[in-house]
Amino acid sequence: EVQLVESGGGLVQPGGSLRLSCAASGFTFSSYSMNWVxxxxxxxxxxxxxxxxxxxxxxxxxxxxxxxxxxxDNAKNSLYLQMNSLRDEDTAVYYCARVGPGMWNAFDIWxxxxxxxxxx
Amino acid sequence: xxxxxxxxxxxxxxxxERATLSCGASQSVSSSYLAWYQQKPGLxxxxxxxxxxxxxxxxxxxxxxxxxxxxxxxxxxxxxxxxFAVYYCQQYxxxxxxxxxxxxxxxxx
Numbered sequence: 001e002v003q004l005v006e007s008g009g010g011l012v013q014p015g016g017s018l019r020l021s022c023a024a025s026g027f028t029f030s031s032y033s034m035n036w037v038x039x040x041x042x043x044x045x046x047x048x049x050x051x052x053x054x055x056x057x058x059x060x061x062x063x064x065x066x067x068x069x070x071x072x073d074n075a076k077n078s079l080y081l082q083m084n085s086l087r088d089e090d091t092a093v094y095y096c097a098r099v100g101p102g103m104w105n106a107f108d109i110w111x112x113x114x115x116x117x118x119x120x
Numbered sequence: 121x122x123x124x125x126x127x128x129x130x131x132x133x134x135x136x137e138r139a140t141l142s143c144g145a146s147q148s149v150s151s152s153y154l155a156w157y158q159q160k161p162g163l164x165x166x167x168x169x170x171x172x173x174x175x176x177x178x179x180x181x182x183x184x185x186x187x188x189x190x191x192x193x194x195x196x197x198x199x200x201x202x203x204f205a206v207y208y209c210q211q212y213x214x215x216x217x218x219x220x221x222x223x224x225x226x227x228x229x
Binding site: 035044045047050057059061103110111114 | 151153155156159163164165166167170171176177208210212213215216217218219220221222223
């Protein structure tokens with residue numbers, strides 16, 4: 001079964017750091033570009049970051065640029081999001097999402113999400 | 121950045137009726153790189169349509185997408201009870217920026 005499972009969320013104080021992980025299974029992880037997408041409580045979806053299959057291309061939303069770092073370890077079938085200098089407005093459910101085959105950058109597989117709460 | 125505006129914000133219909141959801145873009149969407157997702161409470165989004173009109177794997181044919189340029193539409197031909205959810209459009213043709221619409225809530229009348 002094709003699956004993505006996020007972990008690493010939790011409660012953190014403003015200015016703190018957190019590292020999210022996304023474990024992939026059921027497909028050849030190294031062949032797919034990946035993304036992080038977040039959703040604040042009761043709000044819509046916001047794209048956060050993109051990484052190509054070989055890590056050669058990386059993009060960030062302006063709202064997280066300079067604070068968040070996306071990375072991957074294809075040997076471990078894992079995607080990561082290092083989040084530093086966290087702000088209240090970063091509070092959200094964070095999803096990892098796979099770019100579908102031949103879909104340019106539409107997301108065909110999503111994880112269940114991990115909640116990040118930034119609060120003092 | 122391309123801004124996507126979805127309308128209406130809320131759509132109230134009955135099972136068996138036809139639903140038409142709109143997504144307007146502030147600039148032309150390159151190569152019709154537009155997708156539609158369905159999200160139910162507490163769950164992750166599910167891809168329905170990509171490249172404006174291609175159905176994703178396993179999506180029933182009552183879901184269809186159309187449009188190009190700045191105007192796109194998701195149509196659900198005959199609503200089933202499980203179709204009541206929130207729907208988002210997404211453009212992915214304007215690298216590196218990917219944007220989503222604010223969503224349309226489809227509720228049972």
